[in-house]
Amino acid sequence: MSKADSSIGTPAQLRDPNYFPGMAQAVPLGIQHVLAMFVSNVTPAIIVAGAAGFGFGSNSADFPSLIYMIQMSMLFAGIATLFQTIGFGPVGARLPIVQGTSFAFIPIMIPLVAGKGVDGMGVLMCGVIAGGLFHTLLAPFIGRFRFALPPLVTGLVVTMIGLALLKVGIQYAAGGVPAIGKPEYGSLQNWSVAIIVIVSTYGLKFFAKGILSSAAVLVGLIIGYIVAYFLGMVNLDNVSRAADFAMPVPFKFGFEFSFAAVIGFCLMGVISAIETVGDVTGITKGGAGREATEAEIKGATYADGLGTMISGFFGALPNTSFSQNVGLIAMTGVMSRHVATIGAIFLIICGFIPKVGAVISSIPIEVLGGGVIVMFGMVVSAGASMLSEVKWNKRNMMIFALAISIGLGLQLEPGALQHLPATAKILLSSGLLPAAFIAIILNLVLPEEAADEEKA
Structure with a gap:
């Protein structure tokens, strides 16, 4: 469903966030939202775990912690999305805003956990909780900060985020973080798998339509995964060992106060809040042809911060509104918040099933590298697009x-x-x-x- 269909509803209905197009239309549209953001949502957890030392390529007994982080990325993205779409009190914009794990915090998170293993994650959770609280407190005042963040500043920040991640994408495509005695790093096989993902992603994005186009990165990863499987690069041991159902664990990684984490996350919270304001405006303009109201902007910021803070209590990373879903709303022409709610429910269900996280963790790092090269490059492109307004x-x-x-x-x-x-x-x-x-x-x-x- 790549554009508005008259069978879904009238133009006035499609612009109404409270309109429900019926289950037959809402379910595939909701799943389309999940497919558009799925890879971007779980990738930060994989990067942070890798930087800490219990991610891809590690033989550590702590490797199940990566599966847990992936699981929590899905669960709390879904919960935070419900904060936005359903809301309660002043929390939530009551708009089809899809939340997901934020890339913006990665340059701050990596130095905090680098080489410290699972034991270093308590510091990170301190930052996530403090940053989420600070983000929530910004909600009543966020409009007043916009004057200090013109496209020159926001474009620079987004560009810097992308540039900080480019090295990670190349390392993943070559076979992970380079290490002495790892001759296969940068091998033709590693690069071939990554290139297959890139070529597949671009082919689907520009020559396919509908869900195949909007979920091009995800489908490209699936194609690369299949190729890697036949090359003997896929290890499914963790899938068989993973539980069928698991609940989130409060303070899974403990809690350790860090002044650097608190300051870093709070400062980045300002940037994240401004990004959310932009996404809310993009949704109302693209889906309903109007400006966002003050109540919608405040509600979205409350939900953003509260979702991040609660995530930190359960070992998840900060989340934010996802821009790719903003574009999807403009493309489909369907403004219904109930569609995004269905997508959120799907994410929550996946978050309770560790085997889903285990399957994701079985993706060879070279395959993921092909996907993140595209995603991180798009972050730089988004920054360049903002800078073009300067x-x-x-x-x-x-x-x-x-x-x-x-x-x-x-x-x-x-x-x-x-x-x-x-x-x-x-x-x-x-x-x-x-x-x-x-x-x-x-x-x-x-x-x-x-x-x-x-x-x-």
């Missing part, structure tokens, strides 16, 4: 130049910060926070009049 005068060019030079430079050479305290080192080595800080401050301080001096 008036590139001398003032804005100099702001961008300094912010990206320092941000990307510190990210590439974290050793330059070795004499700083541990907290400052973690916050600055992400590159994302210093770049955002520099861009925001300079944008507020440097006079706009200076931008026109070049014309004199």
Whole structure:
């Protein structure tokens, strides 16, 4: 269902968030929402677990923790989506907003857990809970911050997020994090599988229609998985060992206070909140042809923050509204929040079944690499699209130049910060926070009049 169908409802009905098109139409539309976001939703958990040391390629007894994190990514994406679509009190926009695990926090999370194994995850959960609480408290005031985050700043931040992840995509496609004594790293077989995923994804995206097109990355991964299976690259041992049903465990990874985690997650919470405002506006414009109301923006921000905070109590990562689903609403023309609710229920069911997480964990890292190369590249492209709205005068060019030079430079050479305290080192080595800080401050301080001096 790639565009509005008159058999689903009248144009007025399709623009109404409260309209229900009937189960025969709502179920496939809801599943289409899940397919569009599924891979992006579980990938951050895989990346963070890998950085901590219990992800792909590890022989650790803690490997089941990866399955648990994937499971929680699905469960709490579904729960947070219900916060948005059904809502309660001031929480929720009552719009077809689909929530999922956020990529934006990954550059902050990796330095916090790098090489620490499962024992290091308690620090991360401290950040998730604190960041979610701070995000929730922003809801009544979020509109007032928008002036400080024009496309120059938001585009830079999104671009930096993508650039921070590109290395991970290449490493995965080549066979995982390079290690001494791993001659198969970068082998022709590894790259061939990743390239098959990329080619399949692009072929489906541009030459297929409907669900095959909107879920091109997922279908591309399935094709790559099949090829990898026949090449003997798939290990299904964890699937047989995984339970048929499991409940989430409060404080699964414990809780350890970290000032760096709290500050980093709170600062990124501001960026995530602004991203949610943009997604809400995109949904109302694309689906209903109107601006979002103040109540919808506040409700969406409340749901975003509350969903993240609750996720942290059960060992899940921060979530946010998913932009790919915003585009899907514009494409299908169906604004019904009940459609997104059905998708959320499907995610919740999957979240209670560890075998689903085990199947996902059986995907060879080379296969996943092909998918994330596309996804991370699209993050950079999204940032470039935002930056295209910037008036590139001398003032804005100099702001961008300094912010990206320092941000990307510190990210590439974290050793330059070795004499700083541990907290400052973690916050600055992400590159994302210093770049955002520099861009925001300079944008507020440097006079706009200076931008026109070049014309004199």
